[in-house]
Amino acid sequence: MVPTNDERRKVLIANGQGFWGDSILGPVRLVEEGPLDYLTLDYLAEVTMSIMQKLRSRDPSKGYATDFVTLIDRILPTLMERDVRVVANAGGVNPHACKDALLEVVAHHGLGGVRIAVVEGDDILGQLDELTDAGEAFVNMDTGRPFSEVRDRVTSANVYLGAFPIAEALDQGARIVITGRGTDPGLVLGPMIHEFGWSTGDFDLLAAGTVAGHIVECGAQCTGGNYTDWRSIDDLARIGYPIIDAGADGDFAVTKHEGTGGRVDVDTVTHQLAYEMGDPANYVTPDVIAAFTSFSLEQEGADRVKVSGVTGAPPTPTYKVSMAYSDGWKATGQLTIAGPDAGEKARLCAEIVWDRLRLDGVEFGPDERMVEIVGANTCHAGIAAAERADPSEVVLRMGVKGPDRAKVNRFGPELVPLVTSGPPGVTGFAGGRPKATEIIGFWPALVNKDRIETRVEIFDAPGT
Amino acid sequence: MTTVSLSRIASARSGDKGRGSNVGILARSDAAYAFLKETLTEERVREHMSAINVGAVTRYTADNMRVLNFLLADSLGGGGSESLLTDAQGKTHGLAVLRMELEVPESVLQATPEPRR
Numbered sequence: 001m002v003p004t005n006d007e008r009r010k011v012l013i014a015n016g017q018g019f020w021g022d023s024i025l026g027p028v029r030l031v032e033e034g035p036l037d038y039l040t041l042d043y044l045a046e047v048t049m050s051i052m053q054k055l056r057s058r059d060p061s062k063g064y065a066t067d068f069v070t071l072i073d074r075i076l077p078t079l080m081e082r083d084v085r086v087v088a089n090a091g092g093v094n095p096h097a098c099k100d101a102l103l104e105v106v107a108h109h110g111l112g113g114v115r116i117a118v119v120e121g122d123d124i125l126g127q128l129d130e131l132t133d134a135g136e137a138f139v140n141m142d143t144g145r146p147f148s149e150v151r152d153r154v155t156s157a158n159v160y161l162g163a164f165p166i167a168e169a170l171d172q173g174a175r176i177v178i179t180g181r182g183t184d185p186g187l188v189l190g191p192m193i194h195e196f197g198w199s200t201g202d203f204d205l206l207a208a209g210t211v212a213g214h215i216v217e218c219g220a221q222c223t224g225g226n227y228t229d230w231r232s233i234d235d236l237a238r239i240g241y242p243i244i245d246a247g248a249d250g251d252f253a254v255t256k257h258e259g260t261g262g263r264v265d266v267d268t269v270t271h272q273l274a275y276e277m278g279d280p281a282n283y284v285t286p287d288v289i290a291a292f293t294s295f296s297l298e299q300e301g302a303d304r305v306k307v308s309g310v311t312g313a314p315p316t317p318t319y320k321v322s323m324a325y326s327d328g329w330k331a332t333g334q335l336t337i338a339g340p341d342a343g344e345k346a347r348l349c350a351e352i353v354w355d356r357l358r359l360d361g362v363e364f365g366p367d368e369r370m371v372e373i374v375g376a377n378t379c380h381a382g383i384a385a386a387e388r389a390d391p392s393e394v395v396l397r398m399g400v401k402g403p404d405r406a407k408v409n410r411f412g413p414e415l416v417p418l419v420t421s422g423p424p425g426v427t428g429f430a431g432g433r434p435k436a437t438e439i440i441g442f443w444p445a446l447v448n449k450d451r452i453e454t455r456v457e458i459f460d461a462p463g464t
Numbered sequence: 465m466t467t468v469s470l471s472r473i474a475s476a477r478s479g480d481k482g483r484g485s486n487v488g489i490l491a492r493s494d495a496a497y498a499f500l501k502e503t504l505t506e507e508r509v510r511e512h513m514s515a516i517n518v519g520a521v522t523r524y525t526a527d528n529m530r531v532l533n534f535l536l537a538d539s540l541g542g543g544g545s546e547s548l549l550t551d552a553q554g555k556t557h558g559l560a561v562l563r564m565e566l567e568v569p570e571s572v573l574q575a576t577p578e579p580r581r
Contacts, residue, residue, distance in 0.1 A: 274476075274486075274531050275488065279524050280533055380516075380556065380560045381516055383513075383515070383564075440544070442544045
C-alpha cells in the first residue's frame with residue numbers, strides 16, 4: 001500500500017542564507033515562524049573564498065563567515081528548544097577559527113554539551129607539492145592553461161567536498177555542522193543521507209537531494225526574489241525563505257512558512273533551477289551527476305511545488321578544486337555628473353583622466369582600463385534605448401588594473417580633480433581617492449578523489 | 465507576425481559561471497517554447513549580447529522546464545575579483561536578453577499568457 005502523506009516520514013530542511021551578506025531575518029524567521037528539522041546556511045561563493053583568504057592573510061583568526069556566529073548567538077536558544085539542527089559552510093578558509101568563535105557563543109548562553117562538528121579535508125594548500133609530485137596537473141578547467149603559470153602565487157586551494165562527510169557528522173550526533181568548501185547542494189543532501197540512510201550507490205536519490213539543494217541554495221531566489229514578473233510578488237519585505245519537505249523515496253516539495261511573503265510556484269522554482277546552470281543534463285557534483293532534464297514540477301498546493309522523478313548517474317573520479325592566487329592590483333572610483341548633457345560630459349571627463357595620466361607618462365592598455373556611464377546604459381550596453389536618451393544625471397565609473405601597484409595608484413589622484421578642472425556639474429566625490437586593492441585570481445582545476453582524505457572532528461561545548 | 469520583446473513570451477534568470485555568465489530563458493507557454501527553440505539560436509543571442517560578451521555562446525535545452533540555457537563564455541570582464549565592471553556577476557544579463565525584439569506569430573502570442581503584474 002502506498003503510504004499517505006501523513007504516514008510518509010518527512011524531514012523539513014530550510015536554507016536561510018544564499019551568500020555571505022544575506023539578510024539575518026531569513027534564518028531568524030525560519031526558526032521562529034514554523035516547524036523545521038534542519039537549517040542550512042550557504043555563505044560561500046568563489047568570490048567569497050577569495051575575500052576570506054584575504055582576511056585570513058591579514059589576521060590568522062579570520063577567514064570565515066562571521067555573520068554565522070552573530071546569527072547563532074541570536075537563535076541558539078530557539079534552535080535548542082525546537083530541536084533544529086544546523087549545517088553551514090560558514091567555515092570558509094578557516095573552519096576551526098569559526099568553531100572556536102561558536103564555542104564561545106555556546107558558553108555565553110550557558111548551554112554546555114552542544115555538539116559541534118567540523119568537516120575537514122577540503123583545504124589542500126599544504127599538500128599541493130605532494131599532489132603535484134603524485135601526478136596531479138591542476139590544469140585550469142576553464143582556460144586549459146598550465147598550473148606552473150600561477151603555482152608560486154597560489155594563496156588558497158580548496159576542494160569542493162560532497163555531502164557524505166556532513167551526513168557522517170550528523171550520524172555522530174552533531175547539532176551544528178561547520179564545513180569549509182563543499183558543494184552548495186551538499187548542505188541539503190547531507191541531512192537527507194543521514195535521515196534516510198541513502199548510500200553512495202543510490203544515484204537517483206542523491207540526484208534528487210542535489211536538485212533540492214540547488215533550488216534552495218540561493219535563499220529567497222526560489223520564493224519570488226529576483227523574479228522577472230516582480231510586480232506580481234506580494235510582500236517582498238517579508239519574503240519567506242525556502243523549505244524542502246523531503247521524503248525517503250527522493251520525491252520532495254518546495255515550500256515556505258505560512259503567512260510569509262513571496263510565492264512558491266512552478267515558475268519561481270524554475271527560475272532558480274535555471275540559475276548558474278551549465279549543461280542541464282549533466283549537473284556534476286562529487287556525489288552524483290544529476291539530470292536536471294529528468295524531473296517534473298507540479299503545483300501541489302498554495303506555495304508548494306512537488307518535484308518528482310529525478311534521475312542521476314555515477315559521479316566522476318575527481319573533485320573540483322577552487323584555488324585563489326595573487327593576480328595584480330585594481331582601483332575603481334566614481335563621480336556623479338549632472339546634466340544638461342550629462343552623458344557627453346561624462347565621456348569627456350573619462351578622456352581627460354586618461355590624457356592627464358598620459359601627460360605624466362602613465363598609460364593603461366585597453367584591457368587594463370574601464371569606463372562605465374551608469375544611467376546611460378552600463379548593464380545593457382549596445383541594447384537598451386537608454387543609450388540614446390539624455391539622462392538628467394549619470395554616474396561616471398572608471399577603473400584600472402595591472403601588475404604594478406604604484407601605477408594603479410596613480411589613477412585615483414586624477415579622478416577627483418575633475419570637480420574643479422573639468423566640465424560643470426561634477427560632484428559626488430565623497431568616497432575620496434580610489435586606492436589599489438589586490439586582485440585575487442580564481443583557478444578552477446580537478447584532483448583525483450582517492451588522493452583526498454576527509455575527516456569529521458567533534459567538539460562538545462564544556463558544561464552540561 | 466507581430467514584433468514584441470522577448471519578455472512578452474519568456475522570463476529569465478542569469479548569474480556567473482567562471483569568466484562568463486549563464487542566461488536561462490523560461491518560455492511562458494508550450495507554444496512559446498517550441499517557437500523559441502526554433503528561433504532563439506546561439507547566433508541570435510551572440511549578436512544581441514555582442515557589446516557585453518566577447519566569447520562564444522552555447523545553448524542547452526531542458527524540455528521538462530521549458531528552459532533554453534545560454535552560456536556566454538566571456539561576459540564579465542574577467543569575472544570574480546578580476547572584473548572592473550558593475551555587473552561582474554552577470555545578474556542583469558537575463559533582462560538584457562529579454563529586451564530582444566522578435567517577430568512572433570499570432571498563434572504563439574494567443575497561446576501565451578501575458579507577463580504577470
